[in-house]
Amino acid sequence: MDIRLNKRIDSIDVLRGAVMIIMALDHVRDYFHFSANTDDPMNFATTTSLLFFTRWITHFCAPIFIFLSGTSIYLQGLRKTKKELSIFLIKRGLWLILLEIVVNSFGWSFNPYYNALFFQVIWAIGISMVIMGLLIYLPYFVILIIGLLIFAGHNLLDIPEADPNFKAGFIWNLLHHGVFVPYEIIPHHSMIIVYPFLPWTGVMILGYCLGRLYEPKVTQEVRKKDLLLKGFALIALFVVLRTFNIYGNPEPWSAQKNTLFTFFSFIDVHKYPPSLLYVCMTIGPALIALAFIENIKNRISNFMRIFGRVALFYYILHIYLIHGLCMLLFFLRGHTMAEAINPGAHFPWYFVRSGEGFELPIVYIIWVLVIAILYPLCKWYDTYKTNHKQNKWLSYL
Numbered sequence: 001m002d003i004r005l006n007k008r009i010d011s012i013d014v015l016r017g018a019v020m021i022i023m024a025l026d027h028v029r030d031y032f033h034f035s036a037n038t039d040d041p042m043n044f045a046t047t048t049s050l051l052f053f054t055r056w057i058t059h060f061c062a063p064i065f066i067f068l069s070g071t072s073i074y075l076q077g078l079r080k081t082k083k084e085l086s087i088f089l090i091k092r093g094l095w096l097i098l099l100e101i102v103v104n105s106f107g108w109s110f111n112p113y114y115n116a117l118f119f120q121v122i123w124a125i126g127i128s129m130v131i132m133g134l135l136i137y138l139p140y141f142v143i144l145i146i147g148l149l150i151f152a153g154h155n156l157l158d159i160p161e162a163d164p165n166f167k168a169g170f171i172w173n174l175l176h177h178g179v180f181v182p183y184e185i186i187p188h189h190s191m192i193i194v195y196p197f198l199p200w201t202g203v204m205i206l207g208y209c210l211g212r213l214y215e216p217k218v219t220q221e222v223r224k225k226d227l228l229l230k231g232f233a234l235i236a237l238f239v240v241l242r243t244f245n246i247y248g249n250p251e252p253w254s255a256q257k258n259t260l261f262t263f264f265s266f267i268d269v270h271k272y273p274p275s276l277l278y279v280c281m282t283i284g285p286a287l288i289a290l291a292f293i294e295n296i297k298n299r300i301s302n303f304m305r306i307f308g309r310v311a312l313f314y315y316i317l318h319i320y321l322i323h324g325l326c327m328l329l330f331f332l333r334g335h336t337m338a339e340a341i342n343p344g345a346h347f348p349w350y351f352v353r354s355g356e357g358f359e360l361p362i363v364y365i366i367w368v369l370v371i372a373i374l375y376p377l378c379k380w381y382d383t384y385k386t387n388h389k390q391n392k393w394l395s396y397l
Contacts (some may be wrong), residue, residue, distance in 0.1 A: 228291045
């Protein structure tokens with residue numbers, strides 16, 4: 001059936017925009033909190049409740065964004081042939097990987113010599129899109145089975161990885177194990193794997209399969225019921241598996257110094273790579289949110305929707321803005337350019353000094369400032385894209 005879907009789904013853009021806003025909080029913390037480069041906010045021995053929450057809430061960002069990217073792919077398939085969609089996904093996926101290497105790596109480091117190339121979330125989305133460009137030729141239920149197998153089964157790889165003598169090779173690290181693992185490409189230039197892509201590809205595949213609920217033939221009532229059922233089922237699966245430490249996360253939860261921190265241990269699940277429980281904990285509430293925000297239209301939803309409609313544009317800008325503000329403060333503190341490029345102090349980040357920064361309230365103020373600066377830029381770009389739909393290249397940004 002040739003179904004044409006020309007209208008964007010506002011609820012998807014609103015949710016995507018919400019997680020993009022939250023994502024910026026984590027990156028502001030990376031550059032401006034005094035302990036960002038010296039301690040882990042999930043370290044129960046040193047963290048505070050607010051610091052833990054500041055990091056934990058951002059766990060929802062990457063999985064929801066990648067999941068909704070899959071949903072958007074399905075919706076594009078309603079107005080494109082499989083061949084058109086396949087070619088677009090492969091080209092856009094390769095473009096995203098190039099952006100990650102050339103544009104985002106510089107944004108994160110401000111290192112003009114590109115000593116470190118970071119393979120982060122945009123890389124994971126890019127390679128997953130390339131894979132999706134090949135998978136879409138398969139029947140829907142075959143794609144669903146592949147997604148479920150990756151989603152439910154990839155934590156089986158934790159078993160060999162738990163062996164103290166286990167040594168992961170490059171391909172294994174790229175697929176599942178590598179977390180901030182450097183591989184030297186040429187002397188003094190390394191690629192750093194931050195997002196092993198296999199589990200993220202599984203998240204995108206399941207998001208793609210959810211797209212069926214947004215076909216024009218599906219009523220809102222049916223869609224809401226299905227979203228709620230799936231959302232609560234994922235949360236229930238998380239609670240059961242996590243309670244008994246059965247399966248789905250490489251680290252078990254444990255009793256801590258008080259009830260609150262014990263609860264923190266319970267919800268502290270593995271992001272790199274995303275465990276089964278991590279995905280259940282984040283995607284479950286996302287599906288419930290999608291069920292309830294479909295008819296909500298107000299100033300807040302419109303504000304979030306703008307960011308969701310120009311997500312890649314926002315992502316690139318926010319990296320440069322946050323790091324640029326950090327660079328400004330670096331010089332205002334009296335540091336010199338020679339200090340900025342001292343690799344012994346902060347490699348691979350330029351204009352960052354370990355131990356310097358602010359308390360969390362100031363971090364939150366800077367975050368609000370960043371969002372306030374980015375909103376008019378994103379709104380302008382959204383208007384520009386809307387008024388220049390004939391420019392096909394805009395679909396790549």
